[in-house]
Amino acid sequence: MREIDWIRRYIAPLVDDEEADRLKDDAAMLTLNGTFALSTDMLVEGQHFLAGDPLETVGRKLVRVTVSDLIAKGALPSRAMVSIAWPKNRGEADFAALISGLGADLAYFGMALVGGDTVSTDGPLCLNLAGLGRAAGARLVRRRGARPGDQLLVSGVIGAAGLGLAALKSGMETVHAAHYRVPNLVPVSMAHWISDHASASLDVSDGLLLDAARLAEVSDVALEIDLNAVPLAEPSSRLEEVLVQCTAGDDYQMLMTVPEGCEAPGLTPIGRVSSGSGLSLCFNGRNIPLPSRLGFEHGD
C-alpha cells in the first residue's frame, strides 16, 4: 500500500521523540508524573470541514479542537496520537498537505506526536486526535465549579467561524472563512491563568449559549449573559444577528467563571453567576426569552 510510504515520508520525520521510537513500535512509552488532562476529537469530511477545504487547514483544525479543550481545563498540550482514515481516491499531495498543517500546529502548540494509525477508507476522510496535557498550575478546571457571585468571561470574539461557514457555503471567501477553517485560539499560556483563577471552564465549540447552559447545568447554578457585552465577530444592534453569532459553532474560545474582580487581558466579562438554575439572557437592559436552539448538539 502507498500509505506505508507516505507514513515514512511525511509522518515519521515529525516524530523525533524517544517515547515513540520513530513510530517503529506498537505503542508510545511515557514516564508520567503529575496531573493530566486527556481529550479526543474526531473530525469527519462534510461534517466538521468541507470536502473542498485545503487539507493543510484541516490538519491545523484537528490539532486546535483538542488543544482548545486542554487549555480550557488549564492544561498545557503535551502529547498527541493521530488516526487517519484516508479515502482511497485522494492523492499524495493531499496527504502531504494534511500532515504539513498537522505538523506545523503540533509544533506551534508544543505537542509531541507519539503515535497513531493510518488506514484506508471507501468513505469520507475521518480524523481523530487524542491529546494529553499536563496541568499548567496546581489543578485542572472542570465545567462544574461555578459559584454564585462569579463573573462569566469569554476570550476573543464569538461567531466568526459560524459566519465563515455560512460564507463558504455561499461560495464566498470572507475574512471569517479563515476562522472556520483554522480556529483562532488563545495563547497556550492562558492555561496557567485558567488553572490559577477559573472556578469552571470549557471551550465554546458548539455555540456560546449552549456551552454556557452546559456550564450552568453541571455547576448547578444560574447564569445570566448580557448579550450587549458579548464580543462579536460582527457587532450588531439587531437581536437576531446577535443570536445567530451566539448560537454558531466552531468558535473554540474559552468560556470561564472567575471570582468577582478577577481580570485578564483578552477576556471579556459577559455575565454573572447566581444561585438557582438555567441560563437567562438580557439585551438592551431587558430579559429576553431563550432561542429554541442554543447551538449544535453532539453528533451534529
Next chain:
Amino acid sequence: MREIDWIRRYIAPLVDDEEADRLKDDAAMLTLNGTFALSTDMLVEGQHFLAGDPLETVGRKLVRVTVSDLIAKGALPSRAMVSIAWPKNRGEADFAALISGLGADLAYFGMALVGGDTVSTDGPLCLNLAGLGRAAGARLVRRRGARPGDQLLVSGVIGAAGLGLAALKSGMETVHAAHYRVPNLVPVSMAHWISDHASASLDVSDGLLLDAARLAEVSDVALEIDLNAVPLAEPSSRLEEVLVQCTAGDDYQMLMTVPEGCEAPGLTPIGRVSSGSGLSLCFNGRNIPLPSRLGFEHGD
C-alpha cells in the same frame, strides 16, 4: 440530534469514573505516576470489519486490537477514549449493540472509559480507541531488543482470523469466523510475564511473517522461523496452506523473543535469533524462499 440521547442512554452508564466526571466535561483528568504505554487504533467498516458483522462483535474487536498492543508491550490496560463516526442511516439498535460489546470488553480487560467523541457521518462507520496501559512490571518492552541466541515465541494459534475472513467472504459461518470478528487474546496477566522476560515483543496483527520481519529489522538481528513449529489454526503438511495462515492478518497473538530456556505455558517456540539481518524460513528441515507478500501493510 439523536446521538446526544444515545450517549446518555448507552455510553454514560459505562462511565463510573470520577476521572471522566460522567462524560460531563471536555476532558478526563488523571493523576498518573509511573511508566505507561499509549496506543491508538482506528477501525473502518468494510476494511477492518464487514458491513454485516454484528456490531456487538465490532465493539469488542475495537477494544481488543488496542488491548493486544498494550499487553505486547508488557502493559496492563487501564484507560480508554473511544471516538465514533456514526452513519446517519444506522439505527439505535446498532448503536446499543456496539456499546454493549465495547462495554463488556472494556470491563473484561480492566479499562475505564474516560472520554470520547461521537459524531455523524455520511460514510461508513469509523471507530477509534486510544488506550493507556500501565507497565505491568519494571519496564515496557519494545519491538527492538531481540538478541542473538534468543528464542522466538508465539502465543495461541496463527491463521484463525484469516481463515475466518475467507469463510465469511464466501458466506460461510465457520468456527474461525468468530476469531475474525472477535480476536482471541491472551490473558491480560501475560503482560507481567512479557515485562519480566521478553527482550522484544509485538502483537501479530498484520501477518506472522510480516510482524516477525519487522521485529528483526528494528532489532537489527536475523530471525529464522521453523514453519513446522508454528501452531496453526488448521495444521497442514502443505507449505502453501501453512504460508496462507502465516501471512494472514488479524491474529492479535503475542510474538516475542526471550533468552534461551525461558518458557511459559501458552507460548510456543517457533524460531531463533542470530546475528545478521532479515527473516528466513525453514520447512521440513530445508530453507525455503520468502513469499512475495509477508502480510498486510499499513493502510490495507
